[in-house]
Amino acid sequence: MADQQEAAPGRGGQRLSTRETAERLGVKPETVYAYVSRGQLTSRRTPGSRGSTFDAKEVEALARRVGRRESATPGSELAIRTGITLIDRDHCYFRGVDTSQLAAHYSYEEVAEWLWTGELRPGMRFTAPRDALSATQRAVEALPAHSGPMDRLRVGVIAAAAADPLRFDLSEDTVVDIARSLIPTLVDALPPHAPKSPADDALAARLWSRLTAEPATPEALRALDAALVLLIDHDLAASTLAVRVAASARAHPYAIVSAGFGALDGVLHGAASGLAHRMLAEVLDRGSAAAVVTDHLRAGRGVPGLGHPLYPGDDPRARTLFRLLEDVPRAHLALQAAREVITTTARHTELHANVDLALAVLTASTGMPTEAGETIFAIARxxxxxxxxxxxxxxxxLRLRPSGQYHGPRPPQRLP
Structure with missing residues (x-):
């Protein structure tokens, strides 16, 4: 079998087979490919072999990172106590409540308010203050025409902060008030693609008009709103850790959101759905998932939208969003393309769809641009x-201040 091959030396040093890599990491072979799909490992096919190989040094580095996570205990610098999100047995919970259930019954604004205050307020709507929105719109409009949505969000949060003289008040009530106004300010400052229905002032409807010119059906809006709920949090992802560090230094809420945007701005995090969007568009254009998957694997890339290190099985967020997208007629072709990608890849290894693939089905089927998934992710998070x-x-x-492990030249050294 391919995974039973011997380790192959190459120009980059010793290379390990999938089986050897899985043994070194202490995981199943399918998890190795999940690491590849998330950009944490790089695979390469050796000439004359059917299996993938992995650079031994890269595997060792990942093993050390995984080992540190597993050895972390409460109170250490790698374990942060939180009562927000629990990921357990292929389920995700916000404050002990299944996120899929929350997405099925409540809007994004209702769930956000509940997370912040502990109170569920039916019909909750967020409104952008006139002064903050005006300042943010002026700043966003001053950007070059080629600027993307994330550029606008980053500039928008800075402009909104400058317009708020109370931003340094870190009392709970003020922080929550800032959150209620900042999120709609960021959404409403994005240039519209289509007029919003005056009868629908929900955040999902306002965001829809900023992402596509296509009319929104109730089913499509429901899917977008559910995506916003499902993406609100996911334990200590890279952007959330950046936010916690900034908050530990007592940065104000606008600054902590800026820290989150900075960490989010990468293909391995917030922009991951854009890769899946492009892949689905290519599958639809070429009419073959097999050809597209083959091209990705031949280039040594993982297949976008598949696998997640925190879920050995289905990503529950993807499962929920796929169910809702089945009720959106215009999403049927993209859904079929996504399923063909999953089926094709399953011939080699069992990888499940993650939320990036489900989000890509939503954006690719509704006339949204490639970067729309990242925008949805950023607003939700x-x-x-x-x-x-x-x-x-x-x-x-300042409790999140780890000590560095110095590996440079030992002093004293000569003055350069």
């Missing part, structure tokens, strides 16, 4: 970042 900041503000300041 802002609510989770505020929840984490509220938690961190109640902890001792």
């Amino acid at each position: 802002t609510a989770g970042w505020i929840a984490h900041a509220l938690e961190e503000y109640s902890e001792s300041p």
Whole structure:
């Protein structure tokens, strides 16, 4: 079998087979490919072999990172106590409530308010203050025409901060008030693609008009709103850790959101759905998932939208979003393309769809641009970042200050 091959030396040093890599990491072979799909490992096919090989040094580095996560204990610098999100047995929970159930019954604004305050307020709507929105719109409009949505969001949060003289008040009530106004300000400052229906002032409807000119059906809006709920938080992802560090230093809420945007701005995090969007568009254009998957694997890349290190089985967020997208007629072709990608890849190894693939089905089927998934992700996650900041503000300041392990030349050294 391919995974039973011997380790192959190459120009990059010793290379390990999939089986050897899985043994070194202490995981199943399918998890190795999940690491590849998330950009944490790079695979390469050796001439004359049917299996993938992995650079031994890269595997060792990943093993050390995984080992540190597993050895972390409460109170250490790698374990941060939180009461927001629990990921357990292929389920994701916000404050102990299944996120799929939350997405099925409540809007994004209702769930965000509940996470911040503990109170569920039916019909909750967020409104952008006139002064903050005006300042943010002027800043966004001053950007070059080729600027993308994330450029606008990053500039928008800075402009909104400058317009708020109370931004340094870190009391819980003020922070929550800032959150209620910042999120709609960021959405409403994005240039519209189509007029919003005056009868629908929900955040999902306003965001829809900023992402596509196609009319929104109730089923499509429901899927977008559910995506916003499902993406609010996901434990200590890279952007959330950045937010906690900033909040530990007592940065104000606008600054912690800026820290989150900075960490989010990468193909391995917030922009991952864009890769899946492009892949689905190519599958639809070429009419063959097999050809597209083959091209990705031949180039040594993982297949976008498949596998997640925290879920050995289905990503529950993808499962929920796929169900909702089945009720959206225009999404049927993209859904079929996504399923063909999953089926094709399953011939080699069992990898399950993650939320990036489901989000790509939504964006690719509704006339949204490639970067729309990242915009949805960023707006959704802002609510989770505020929840984490509220938690961190109640902890001792500057507690997230790890010590570096120096590996440079030992002093004294000569003056250069």
